[in-house]
Amino acid sequence: MRDYSENKETCGTICLKYLLFIFNFFFWLAGGAVMAVGIWTLAEKSDYISLLQSNTYMATAYILVVAGVVVMITGILGCCATFREQRSLLRVYFILLLCIFLLEVIAGILAYIYYQQLNTELKQNLKETMTQKYMKPDEVSVTSAVDKLQQEFKCCGSHNASDWSDSEWIRSPDALNRKFPDSCCKTVTDKCGQRDHPSNIYKEGGCITKLENFIQEHLKIIGAVGIGIAFVQIFGMLFTCCLYRNLKSEPY
Structure with a gap:
C-alpha cells in the first residue's frame, strides 16, 4: 500500500509539472500579446491623448506594457521552478503571478471606469481644448491631434463647425481670414478654411461622438485583455499551489 501511495503521488506531481509547463508556455505567449497591446495603444493609438483631460487612458496602456514584460519574465521563472x-x-x-493578476485587474477596472466617464469628460472639455489651444506655440501636440482628428473622421469642431467661431486663433490675424482650420476642408489645400461652404467644409457633424467611439473601442480591447489574462492566471496559481503541496520540503 505504501509503494502504491508513493507512485500515485509521483504520477500526480509529474502531471502537475507538465500542466504547469504547458501553462507557462502559453502564459509567456500571452505576456507578449499583452505587452504588444499596450505598446500598440501608446505608439499607434495615442495621437488623441493630448485632447483628453484625464491620464487614465494612458495609464491603462502603461500598466499593460509593464504587466506584459513581467509576465514574460515570470513565464521563464515558472518553467525553471517547475522542473527544478x-x-x-x-x-x-x-x-509574481498574484502581482500580475492584480495589475491586470486594475487595468481592466480602470478601462471600464474611464469608459463610463469618457462621454462626460469630452462634453465638458473637448470644445475648450480645441478652440483655446489650437495653434498655440506651446500646444503643438494639441494642434496636430485636432488636425488629424478632423481629417481622419471627416468632422469639424467639437459639436459642429460653428464651434470654431469661438477659437482664439480664428479670431486672430494669424488665421489669415480663415473661418475654420484647413483640416476641416474636404480637400485640404492652403487657406481652404477661408471658404465657408458645405461643399468645402465638413459641416454635418462634430468630432466629439467619433472620438468617443474611437477611444471606447480601444478601452474595450484594453479591458478585455487585462481581465481575460487575469482570469487565465487563476489556473496557473491553482496549478502552482497543487504542485507546491505535492513536492517534498527542501532539506535544510
Missing part, C-alpha cells in the same frame, strides 16, 4: 522542483522558486513564482 524548488518550493522557494515556486513561492516567488506564485507571488
Whole structure:
C-alpha cells in the first residue's frame, strides 16, 4: 500500500509539472500579446491623448506594457521552478503571478471606469481644448491631434463647425481670414478654411461622438485583455499551489 501511495503521488506531481509547463508556455505567449497591446495603444493609438483631460487612458496602456514584460519574465521563472522542483522558486513564482493578476485587474477596472466617464469628460472639455489651444506655440501636440482628428473622421469642431467661431486663433490675424482650420476642408489645400461652404467644409457633424467611439473601442480591447489574462492566471496559481503541496520540503 505504501509503494502504491508513493507512485500515485509521483504520477500526480509529474502531471502537475507538465500542466504547469504547458501553462507557462502559453502564459509567456500571452505576456507578449499583452505587452504588444499596450505598446500598440501608446505608439499607434495615442495621437488623441493630448485632447483628453484625464491620464487614465494612458495609464491603462502603461500598466499593460509593464504587466506584459513581467509576465514574460515570470513565464521563464515558472518553467525553471517547475522542473527544478524548488518550493522557494515556486513561492516567488506564485507571488509574481498574484502581482500580475492584480495589475491586470486594475487595468481592466480602470478601462471600464474611464469608459463610463469618457462621454462626460469630452462634453465638458473637448470644445475648450480645441478652440483655446489650437495653434498655440506651446500646444503643438494639441494642434496636430485636432488636425488629424478632423481629417481622419471627416468632422469639424467639437459639436459642429460653428464651434470654431469661438477659437482664439480664428479670431486672430494669424488665421489669415480663415473661418475654420484647413483640416476641416474636404480637400485640404492652403487657406481652404477661408471658404465657408458645405461643399468645402465638413459641416454635418462634430468630432466629439467619433472620438468617443474611437477611444471606447480601444478601452474595450484594453479591458478585455487585462481581465481575460487575469482570469487565465487563476489556473496557473491553482496549478502552482497543487504542485507546491505535492513536492517534498527542501532539506535544510
